[in-house]
Amino acid sequence: MPSSIARNSCSSLWRALSKIWEALLSNVAWSLGNGHSVNFLTDTWVPALGPLGDYARDSLDATNHVSFGSVLTDDGEWDVAKLAMIFTDDALPYILGVKPPSPQDGPDRCIWRWTNHHGFELKSAYDRCAPPILENTDPLWNQIWKLQVPQRIRCFLWLASRQKLMTNLHRYRRTLTDDPFCPLCQEAEESIIHTLRDCACLQQVWRYIVPPSLAGSFFSNSIKVWLRQNLCSNILFHNSIPWKLVFASILWQFWKSRNDVVFAGDSASVECTLS
Ligand SMILES: [Zn+2]
Incomplete structure (x- = not known):
């Protein structure tokens, strides 16, 4: 009996298990x-x-x-x-x-x-x-799950905060696509922060809508700080709607529009979706 088996003759299940064998x-x-x-x-x-x-x-x-x-x-x-x-x-x-x-x-x-x-x-x-890092310790975790938005948006925000959204860059690393670039601007790899904030197509929208008190570091914070700052904010948008709800809804619309472009071939711009 051989003591080892060639990697290329194993099923994908065994290859996956071999990567986590010690665990x-x-x-x-x-x-x-x-x-x-x-x-x-x-x-x-x-x-x-x-x-x-x-x-x-x-x-x-x-x-x-x-x-x-x-x-x-x-x-x-x-x-x-x-x-x-x-x-x-x-x-x-x-x-x-x-x-x-x-x-x-x-x-x-x-x-x-x-x-x-x-x-x-x-x-x-x-x-x-699962590392016990977010539950009960991270205010972002609690904030996301008590946000007054539909559950699918909470799940989406949770995935974003854990850096688990399947953008083109993540799909490329998993060999699910041969194109790691942003489907909207085609100018940069589609990381999570790019698809939610930094894409040139989205920056126009953000610059138009972000409250002045949050604008200073809006484009320079890391994704986790950025999400925490905006989702934990108590600022009212136009003195009426909590900014955190507006922010969460815009993120969700961005993500939906991006998915329509990638998976449904929809060429409609993000600005159109938001209007
Ligand atoms: Zn882009």
Whole structure:
């Protein structure tokens, strides 16, 4: 059996998994059957703990060979006294909560660590992998989700704030298009800030409409500061409508118009859409 497979002979699924292999391994565990496939110290078979080598007492020499066979009694139960000699007190209850391996139990199985039923769930994967950076800490996060606009606009703003909008530049990097340029001006790569603010076609609109008190750094702030400054603003537009609602609506119209041009071949200008 070959120990590796040529990259070009793998399916796209396996190629994608190979890129996140270390992260994947840290989220799966073994469900013990006969224990033959599992390394006692370096594999995860106690889902709540991870590899047990991290819980060994200092007295355990790294070269000591610890196997399932060495910590089971003749009856096939855990040998609590031996386990207590090897592992720290906080780890012991978790280890004892796992059914010992048995020859009658068949092969070991791979399981997802973070659900009670040990099947994969996207939500649990997201909860484990997403960095806890925006929720409850970033005022922009809270502001976006309580903005009085339709939910689809909130989702769009959230994607923009996370730099996840699929502009031509992002599509080009993912080989979804061979054209990274802006469909409106054709003069620059279509980054997110370009498609929402910096495109020459849009700047005319912004310069016409931005309140004077926000105009100073409007075109120089980073996208995150720019979104925060405008979406968290309490300024009223024409003394009547909250500027943050006007700003969010214009961004949404820009994005919709841009999508019409890219995906529907619509040549209508952004200014026409806004009029
Ligand atoms: Zn442009």
